[in-house]
Amino acid sequence: MAQGVLVFAEQVDGSFRKIAYEAVSEGRRLADTLGETVTAVVLGSGVAGIAGELRKYGADKILVGDDPVLADYTTDAYTNVLFDIVKDNDPRMFLLGASTQGKDLSGRLATRLEVGLAMDCIVLKLDGEKIIATRPVYGGKLLAEVALEGTPQVAAIRPNVMEIVEVAEAGNWESISINTGVVKTRVVDKKLETASRVDLTEADVIVSGGRGMAGPDFSVLEELAGVLGGTVGASRSAVDEGWRPHSDQVGQTGKVVSPNLYIACGISGAIQHLAGMGSSKYIVAINKDPDAPIFKKADYGVVEDLFRAVPAITAELKNLKG
Amino acid sequence: MDIVVLLKQVPDTETLIQIADDKTSIRTEDVKWVINPYDELAVEEALRIKEKHGGKVTILSTGPERAVESIRTALAMGADEGVLVDDPAIQGSDALGTAKVVTAALRETGYDLIIAGQRAVDDDGYQVPAAVAELLGIPQASMIIREEITDGKIRCERTVEGGTVVVETDLPALFTTQRGINEPRYASLPGIMKAKKKPLVRKTLADLGIDPSEVGVSGAKCRVVALSFPPERSPGRIIEGETAEAKAAELVRLLREEAKVI
Numbered sequence: 405m406a407q408g409v410l411v412f413a414e415q416v417d418g419s420f421r422k423i424a425y426e427a428v429s430e431g432r433r434l435a436d437t438l439g440e441t442v443t444a445v446v447l448g449s450g451v452a453g454i455a456g457e458l459r460k461y462g463a464d465k466i467l468v469g470d471d472p473v474l475a476d477y478t479t480d481a482y483t484n485v486l487f488d489i490v491k492d493n494d495p496r497m498f499l500l501g502a503s504t505q506g507k508d509l510s511g512r513l514a515t516r517l518e519v520g521l522a523m524d525c526i527v528l529k530l531d532g533e534k535i536i537a538t539r540p541v542y543g544g545k546l547l548a549e550v551a552l553e554g555t556p557q558v559a560a561i562r563p564n565v566m567e568i569v570e571v572a573e574a575g576n577w578e579s580i581s582i583n584t585g586v587v588k589t590r591v592v593d594k595k596l597e598t599a600s601r602v603d604l605t606e607a608d609v610i611v612s613g614g615r616g617m618a619g620p621d622f623s624v625l626e627e628l629a630g631v632l633g634g635t636v637g638a639s640r641s642a643v644d645e646g647w648r649p650h651s652d653q654v655g656q657t658g659k660v661v662s663p664n665l666y667i668a669c670g671i672s673g674a675i676q677h678l679a680g681m682g683s684s685k686y687i688v689a690i691n692k693d694p695d696a697p698i699f700k701k702a703d704y705g706v707v708e709d710l711f712r713a714v715p716a717i718t719a720e721l722k723n724l725k726g
Numbered sequence: 727m728d729i730v731v732l733l734k735q736v737p738d739t740e741t742l743i744q745i746a747d748d749k750t751s752i753r754t755e756d757v758k759w760v761i762n763p764y765d766e767l768a769v770e771e772a773l774r775i776k777e778k779h780g781g782k783v784t785i786l787s788t789g790p791e792r793a794v795e796s797i798r799t800a801l802a803m804g805a806d807e808g809v810l811v812d813d814p815a816i817q818g819s820d821a822l823g824t825a826k827v828v829t830a831a832l833r834e835t836g837y838d839l840i841i842a843g844q845r846a847v848d849d850d851g852y853q854v855p856a857a858v859a860e861l862l863g864i865p866q867a868s869m870i871i872r873e874e875i876t877d878g879k880i881r882c883e884r885t886v887e888g889g890t891v892v893v894e895t896d897l898p899a900l901f902t903t904q905r906g907i908n909e910p911r912y913a914s915l916p917g918i919m920k921a922k923k924k925p926l927v928r929k930t931l932a933d934l935g936i937d938p939s940e941v942g943v944s945g946a947k948c949r950v951v952a953l954s955f956p957p958e959r960s961p962g963r964i965i966e967g968e969t970a971e972a973k974a975a976e977l978v979r980l981l982r983e984e985a986k987v988i
């Protein structure tokens with residue numbers, strides 16, 4: 405009979421993504437409630453060295469599938485291998501992150517397994533041995549609770565939402581034999597920024613600029629983000645103006661982010677922008693128009709010209725740091 | 727080249743969304759319906775590929791009769807044909823159910839390339855395209871901002887955290903769109919006139935040989951059990967202060983002492 409929680413721990417170029425720790429921690433929490441075990445899966449090439457890290461988050465067992473074909477993520481190879489691992493381990497639940505990789509992979513895998521999948525979940529509850537997953541729909545205007553049929557129940561969790569919990573180290577890792585199967589896609593090029601910049605979906609702090617920036621010079625925001633250890637984002641208007649790349653866009657047709665702190669500078673607060681950042685823990689709005697709709701959603705509002713307020717905040721923070 | 731665009735009609739992003747009495751669906755009265763924004767990008771990219779490589783662009787949707795309007799809009803943009811699979815038994819389908827319907831229809835239309843949106847902005851599912859590609863047994867590339875087709879191969883630049891990755895595969899294949907891939911054209915007046923005469927076929931589950939129990943609510947493996955509104959954000963406070971510096975100091979104090987986020 406199906407038992408335990410299997411978690412796919414995503415790594416890229418030999419480092420786990422933050423979502424891997426979030427997923428293993430959430431798996432641990434569910435397994436504790438069920439009185440069962442957590443098995444983590446790491447796939448890649450030359451990744452045995454990092455696998456042990458997952459013990460810190462409560463993995464009882466860590467399965468490492470190492471193969472040059474898995475060096476870069478491809479839908480086919482990862483689906484083939486994970487399908488076999490799920491069949492061999494027969495877990496009750498399978499968790500992974502709803503990162504770009506997890507979104508690409510989970511739909512394919514769940515279809516092959518012929519089971520239900522809850523995508524981009526923010527809460528997983530247990531109803532007996534069944535997951536009830538909460539996921540935002542309609543750009544966050546509603547929350548849907550969904551139930552899943554089939555075994556395992558597959559849930560992809562939204563990055564930056566679930567807590568990372570460190571526990572007393574336990575468990576061990578083992579390498580498993582895998583078969584990458586028929587692979588029809590090849591990765592022919594990669595353009596990845598260095599680790600210096602945290603992706604918006606994983607950032608604790610985001611400082612975003614909108615049309616109020618009035619041009620491509622975002623240096624005041626870069627400086628504030630710098631002292632806060634955050635990342636700079638943008639509204640669609642700023643992107644459409646060509647001031648920022650598309651990958652910086654937050655919103656319904658951009659990235660959905662959940663930082664601890666979101667600072668919106670010169671952004672009016674259109675519904676499509678809110679769809680991307682409404683689940684941030686704290687929202688600060690800086691806008692010179694006291695009637696800007698963003699103030700209705702902000703925990704703290706600063707009615708001021710951003711070019712005055714933002715440098716003043718940066719200076720204040722630098723002062724405190726001494 | 728036979729290009730098929732998977733198109734879903736969704737509520738306009740500005741629309742007020744209300745929960746229906748059954749608590750598991752939304753009220754559809756007073757909703758303004760539009761083409762899913764990512765599917766608009768898909769239509770545009772299909773037209774550009776056709777302009778470059780020749781072929782035919784088919785718009786495929788499953789949904790109620792009202793979806794015809796969205797298909798017509800895509801035809802007015804320049805697509806050649808439309809297919810709507812409309813059957814009461816499809817209502818309440820999950821991603822897998824929708825994918826089964828779409829896949830059966832694709833087997834009839836034929837395809838070299840399938841283009842879909844990365845997500846529909848109603849269910850925010852990110853799932854139907856991967857399910858379709860899996861059921862057809864063809865490769866997929868998601869969230870792409872650039873494609874290039876040569877000699878029966880396609881190269882797609884996918885967006886991932888912190889950058890992009892280029893993947894290459896053979897056709898037939900499926901890819902999904904990401905903002906930045908193109909700016910969709912508007913339907914021109916002559917385009918709208920021409921669209922009225924373009925073929926638009928309606929099909930039912932029986933036409934496609936699908937057993938109704940496999941789709942809809944009965945076939946769903948992911949079922950919505952309740953819809954609710956997210957908790958209202960508590961009304962925020964406007965930071966007082968004579969100068970920008972005073973406001974900055976007060977904000978920083980609150981972020982440290984009250985919110986404890988920095």
Ligand SMILES: Cc1cc2nc3c(=O)[nH]c(=O)nc-3n(C[C@H](O)[C@H](O)[C@H](O)COP(=O)(O)OP(=O)(O)OC[C@H]3O[C@@H](n4cnc5c(N)ncnc54)[C@H](O)[C@@H]3O)c2cc1C
Nearest residue numbers: 614615616639640641655656657670671672676692693710
């Ligand atoms: C289908 C669809 C999808 C969309 N998707 C997205 C999306 O994903 N993300 C997104 O952001 N938008 C999206 N939009 C666009 C959205 O509707 C708004 O147009 C956009 O968010 C507005 O951007 P903005 O707030 O930067 O600009 P504006 O609305 O023009 O607001 C600029 C603000 O800056 C303030 N300001 C100006 N100068 C200063 C200054 N010196 N100091 C302080 N404040 C100043 C002004 O008071 C104003 O409030 C979408 C729209 C549609 C139709």
Ligand SMILES: Nc1ncnc2c1ncn2[C@@H]1O[C@H](COP(=O)(O)O)[C@@H](O)[C@H]1O
Nearest residue numbers: 732733788842843845846851852853854
């Ligand atoms: N009912 C449908 N008819 C046609 N295509 C659909 C339908 N539902 C979803 N799709 C396609 O799948 C994409 C992702 O949808 P989803 O998985 O629901 O987020 C959409 O952008 C469409 O391209």
